[in-house]
Amino acid sequence: MFLYYLIALVIIALDQLTKWIVVTQMELGQSIPVIEGFLSWTSHRNQGAAWGILQGQMWFFYIITAVVIVFVIYYMQQYGKESKLAGIALALILAGAIGNFIDRLFRKEVVDFADTIIFGYDFPIFNVADSSLVIGVGLVMIATIIDERKKKGSMKS
Numbered sequence: 001m002f003l004y005y006l007i008a009l010v011i012i013a014l015d016q017l018t019k020w021i022v023v024t025q026m027e028l029g030q031s032i033p034v035i036e037g038f039l040s041w042t043s044h045r046n047q048g049a050a051w052g053i054l055q056g057q058m059w060f061f062y063i064i065t066a067v068v069i070v071f072v073i074y075y076m077q078q079y080g081k082e083s084k085l086a087g088i089a090l091a092l093i094l095a096g097a098i099g100n101f102i103d104r105l106f107r108k109e110v111v112d113f114a115d116t117i118i119f120g121y122d123f124p125i126f127n128v129a130d131s132s133l134v135i136g137v138g139l140v141m142i143a144t145i146i147d148e149r150k151k152k153g154s155m156k157s
Helices: 002-025 058-079 084-107 128-156
Strands: 031-035 039-046 110-118
Touching: 002 039, 002 084, 002 110, 002 128, 058 084, 084 110, 084 128, 110 128
Parallel strands: none
Antiparallel strands: 031 039, 039 110
8 A cells, every 4th residue: 555655645746846847937828849849848827627627616626626535545445455556546546636636725726837739639738647647547447447357257267
């Protein structure tokens, strides 16, 4: 279990460090190309959720995030013992939820900076916490598929 919390702590620290750099070193709206035509660091703020939905609904986010954190910790305690992949996936989700929660709590907005263009589509600007959430959810799906296949395999025996 310790490993999962350590992973979450490292990602939260990385998330907050990158956001601090953006807030202290860049003007709002400033963009610095990293890989021309693909990735820029762009100082952006978001008072909503993904793709800017639910702008300004901070109390909603406080409540939902608190509930998510409790459930993720519970499931990490339950399934992290059985599956390292599930434990890591839940640690990533926990880190992402807490990273953006810290922003909402102390800044009243989320700091975003990773601005990508993928196959001509200008993807919404995101941060380390967002990436952690997305990767965590993807890994939960993979862990679930693996677990279901294991169950089916043991039922045939």
